Amino acid sequence: MSAATEARLSATLVALSxxxxxxxxxxxxRGEARxxxxxxxxxxxxxAVSKHIRTLERVGLIHRKRVGRDHVLSFRATPMDAASAWxxxxxxxxxxxxxxxxxxxxxxxxxxxxxxxxxxxxxx
Amino acid sequence: MSAATEARLSATLVALSxxxxxxxxxxxxRGEARxxxxxxxxxxxxxAVSKHIRTLERVGLIHRKRVGRDHVLSFRATPMDAASAWxxxxxxxxxxxxxxxxxxxxxxxxxxxxxxxxxxxxxx
DNA sequence: ACATCGTTCAACCCTGGAGTTGAACGTTAC
DNA sequence: GTAACGTTCAACTCCAGGGTTGAACGATGT
Numbered sequence: 183m184s185a186a187t188e189a190r191l192s193a194t195l196v197a198l199s200x201x202x203x204x205x206x207x208x209x210x211x212r213g214e215a216r217x218x219x220x221x222x223x224x225x226x227x228x229x230a231v232s233k234h235i236r237t238l239e240r241v242g243l244i245h246r247k248r249v250g251r252d253h254v255l256s257f258r259a260t261p262m263d264a265a266s267a268w269x270x271x272x273x274x275x276x277x278x279x280x281x282x283x284x285x286x287x288x289x290x291x292x293x294x295x296x297x298x299x300x301x302x303x304x305x306x
Numbered sequence: 307m308s309a310a311t312e313a314r315l316s317a318t319l320v321a322l323s324x325x326x327x328x329x330x331x332x333x334x335x336r337g338e339a340r341x342x343x344x345x346x347x348x349x350x351x352x353x354a355v356s357k358h359i360r361t362l363e364r365v366g367l368i369h370r371k372r373v374g375r376d377h378v379l380s381f382r383a384t385p386m387d388a389a390s391a392w393x394x395x396x397x398x399x400x401x402x403x404x405x406x407x408x409x410x411x412x413x414x415x416x417x418x419x420x421x422x423x424x425x426x427x428x429x430x
Numbered sequence: 431a432c433a434t435c436g437t438t439c440a441a442c443c444c445t446g447g448a449g450t451t452g453a454a455c456g457t458t459a460c
Numbered sequence: 461g462t463a464a465c466g467t468t469c470a471a472c473t474c475c476a477g478g479g480t481t482g483a484a485c486g487a488t489g490t
């Protein structure tokens with residue numbers, strides 16, 4: 183995984199980790215909206231919402247279309263693909279490793295695992 | 307979605323949004339390890355790693371097993387399910403809406419969408 | 431042209447999180 | 461028992477990020 187990809191993944195996850203931003207995305211998944219529309223349900227200022235929008239826009243989770251004096255925002259799912267993919271990978275590696283363990287050793291389990299402890303020479 | 311679920315999702319995404327923590331998980335997906343083992347590849351202090359571990363543990367992404375004076379950590383994928391599920395939901399809502407739009411209206415698009423704008427009573 | 435609306439920019443507070451260092455705690459090994 | 465190891469706790473610094481307010485900017489509509 184390239185450093186750029188890593189950074190983009192980080193940014194996407196950070197963007198998704200805020201409840202307000204997730205609410206914004208949830209709203210946008212149901213249809214396009216202007217900044218003011220998005221701000222309405224929240225008890226925070228328009229400026230705060232505008233900031234959230236910019237961070238979401240920066241990672242490509244929303245797209246902005248200027249229509250007259252309105253900024254119409256729409257949802258873009260693609261950046262979430264990388265996040266999903268990352269999680270799937272971890273899951274697969276883990277379950278794959280578990281199955282391998284199950285197949286090979288059963289009672290030696292604890293013993294083998296404690297080998298993990300080695301700091302330098304260990305190959306496992 | 308309950309408030310508790312929301313909070314857990316937030317915590318999980320926050321936990322995943324840090325590159326160091328993701329690296330720790332990546333390492334753990336390949337096998338159990340002690341805190342010291344996890345710290346080795348990083349240029350940060352043991353204490354810093356210990357903190358990361360605690361945040362990961364708090365959201366259930368890793369499990370701790372005390373073996374003698376070692377703390378053996380293992381990967382737990384389940385909290386990521388909620389995160390994946392959330393993203394999938396957004397994707398589905400969005401694509402579903404797109405298809406519905408395509409089917410029903412084409413030219414009336416802008417008009418219908420601008421109705422979204424309503425703040426209180428206003429119908430435009 | 432002008433007032434208005436929607437959005438952004440700039441400066442600022444404040445909280446929280448990531449990092450550090452130093453000490454304490456528990457377990458193990460001798 | 462005691463020394464050594466692994467981990468955690470506590471107190472502190474530093475900085476990024478979410479929030480605010482107030483003003484500026486741009487396009488619209490009349």
